[in-house]
Amino acid sequence: MELWHGSTMIVRHPDLSFCRESNDYGRAFYMTEHLELAREWACRCEEIDGVANRYELDLDGLTVLDLDAGTRSVLEWLSVLLTHRVVNLGSPVALEAAEWIRENYPVDLSGYDVICGYRADDSYFSFVRQFVSNSLSVEQLSWAMRLGGLGRQVALRTPRALDSLEYVGFEPAPARSFYPRRKRRDLEARKAFSEGPGFDPEGIYVLDLVSGRVGKDDERLR
Structure with a gap:
């Protein structure tokens, strides 16, 4: 499996002791399957x-959890994110909803070597805050x-x-080219979102779940 890691330096021997606990899935070495995304992630300014x-990466013998699998709810991914990342939620509704999600969709990562799933960029945190504030449905x-x-x-x-990871080499990521692409990707996501969802009358909102109007095992949540 070919993977890429964007950085300001060459990383021949990844070391978990240099990885932060407060990343999306906790302390881990994060990579992408896409060269261009890795180049963008490498350029923070x-x-x-x-x-x-x-x-x-040789996956043989490794335990893998796919949080984006069709049998899983986006709320499981969100529970993992809210457990590890510091997200400014603001309102009492959002704080209560976040706690409910963590309690009702717990995901034990301890038995897994590899975690696959969404990556939470700046725009994604905006979407998460809107969901836990009851402004977005689960489907949205x-x-x-x-x-x-x-x-x-x-x-x-x-x-x-x-x-099980073998370093192969690297590709340069000039900041003058890839930092603007990184910013543009985030802006385009926000623009597409602003032009997309309105109120979802048939959707499930977080207060439907917290209040018990919709059960946490409802098939529509997967």
């Missing part, structure tokens, strides 16, 4: 160039997570997973 590190949140073309991220969480 216009002044510093980056590189896209290329790897080959699932749709919004695919805006911007961020693709999936692959997170390696264990030393065993890193032992």
